[in-house]
Amino acid sequence: MQEATLSFKARAKEALADPTLKIAIDRTTGTAERKRAVAMTQFPQFEAARERGKRIKDHVIANLDHYLLEFERNAIASGAKVHWARTAEEASQIVVRLCKEAGAKRVTRVKSMLGEEIGLPHALDEAGIERVETDLAEHIVQLGGDRPSHIVWPSMHRTREQVSEMFKRLHRAPHQEETIEAMVDSARRELRDKFLTADVSISGANFLLADTGATCTVTNEGNAELTTTPPRVHIVTAGIEKLVPSMGHAIAMLRLLVRSATGADVTQYTTFHCGPKQTGDRDGPEEFHIVLVDNGRTRMLREGMKDMLRCIRCGACMNHCVVFRQLGGHVYGGTYPGPMGAVLTPMFDGLEQSRDLPHACTMNGKCQEVCPVAIPLPTLLRGWRDRSWREGLEPTAVRFGLGIHTFVASRPRLYRLGTAIAVRVMRLFNRGGLVKGMPGLGAWTAYREFPAPAKRTFMEMYKDQEKGQ
Amino acid sequence: MSARDTILNAIRGGLGNTEIHPMAVRREADALLQGLPSIRPPLLEDGLVDAFIARVTSPKVAATAERIASASELPAAVGRYLEARGLPAVVALQPAAPLQDLDWSGFELHDEVAPDETIAIGVARWGIAETGSLVFHSGADTPILANFLPLHHLVMVRADTILPFLDDYAAATAGQRPPRNVNIVTGASGTTDIEGSLVLGAHGPRFLHVVIVGTPDSSE
């Protein structure tokens, strides 16, 4: 969070001026968007599956204490040790203590957003424990000494040229050929012995299974299993909202998660980890710890953000966000970027620090449309805007603008009329699908193009549909 | 108050302190899986084995597959695979009876998988037609690292263990004590972390070859 001191505007300006950043973002998010669209056509019942997924998560949240206790009971029965952490600091302290108790000099880590959220990389570095990131993207982030910029592709902000330069400088036996294949190979060589010589491994969990006490990780590289099998101790950190009742429910959620994230049907490796090494097992850790982390989640429950607890961290909302695709993830300043980050960061870092984020949104509704658990992201963002205004955090100019926004937004007919007018004005400037040189957009369209609005707004189409057209 | 109690209390408070009836929760959870079959992705072919193979060899999974009539033909199939790629007949063999009982004369075998192992042969407990996946359970005859260290991974799976959907695997094992690890493996290891372009052989195997033995109703 070292960049949190810079204002959002200043960071956005830097991002807009960076000529390679836009190229890097487009290469990844463009592919993700295309592949997801194809996956949707191959799964005609996706909408129904999505509705089911939403209900599964809502059911878990509505019975969260029940499921946490069931999970704890079964995890302990499998031989795991369960720890609870109220805050990010508490969670990091538990992990560092467990590492120290294990006499760990080197730990290997499987990328997990929760680990980033609780500041685990930093806490391990502070404690003087060698930390090896094994996910290729996190490895790139670690070599570059910066921060993840996307929750699925943390090194999305790097071009291949930049990665190549870093690997050549920092790997023991770097690639000779300038291909992505050769670079991946270089990382494979670099990390192999580290997997096998670590004392402790740390992973996150995509799901926690209440009925068995198992944790589930999904990766494409296979780094999770290579990371968590050899060391004597495996520590899992997971948010308390990650529960599902059983493996059947996890599978229903996996179908949504992977398609929304990468467009694949499943990741190459889906692994359920249940307890430590069992009698007779050929390999596996002697100790298995699970740290259950609150860090604001119970507050979200209390403060009207229950919907956000459904989030399965797929990244679809950012891949489809016009603001994210122009600016990338770093400008959001928090652990989580894009629309979901703009909702979560004010919760974690305080609204005063991050009140710009809920404004970094065009309210085009695309994020909610692609969210596999139907989180009303625009509504939640509007909630922050209103709260920021109520708490007097907005400077006068914004207060004036927002005042109009609130006035109009609270009058649905006016609001629709307003957006309809804006959209129509933009259509006038539409040149081959992209808006260029539109007055009022200034620097934005000087460097980049603004996607032209759809021929008809979503509300227009929706009304037609309701009329049975 | 312990962190555990603080969190649980905060949840109860946040949920309005309503009473939870475990049986009712259970019924609701079960109901959420009812009718799932109607909202699953379609299989690619009618027959289970065909559907499985079509998925395994689809561009998304990008593995290779072949069928043999009986397990005794596996060593010959492995021999052909190695020869086609100019690889020596030195293989790590999973210490599982269905593999170890076969006639491997002409091969140099070992059961510990080295960090830079070229090729390992394994046997999966189940195949999944929906996704083209292979399912492994850790155990005395299944070291987990064997699925991840080698460059080439050759996996045998019996046709009569191919299940239509992932849920069928969940149903087949429901109520049993889970192994330490369940690995659901779908294709070779890959990464899209550099500019979103897919490269195989990230940390795990670069090549996955699946050998399907028998027919769905052969109990070989």
Ligand code: SF4
């Ligand atoms: S908010 Fe929805 S789309 Fe965004 S990461 Fe979470 S689940 Fe995915």
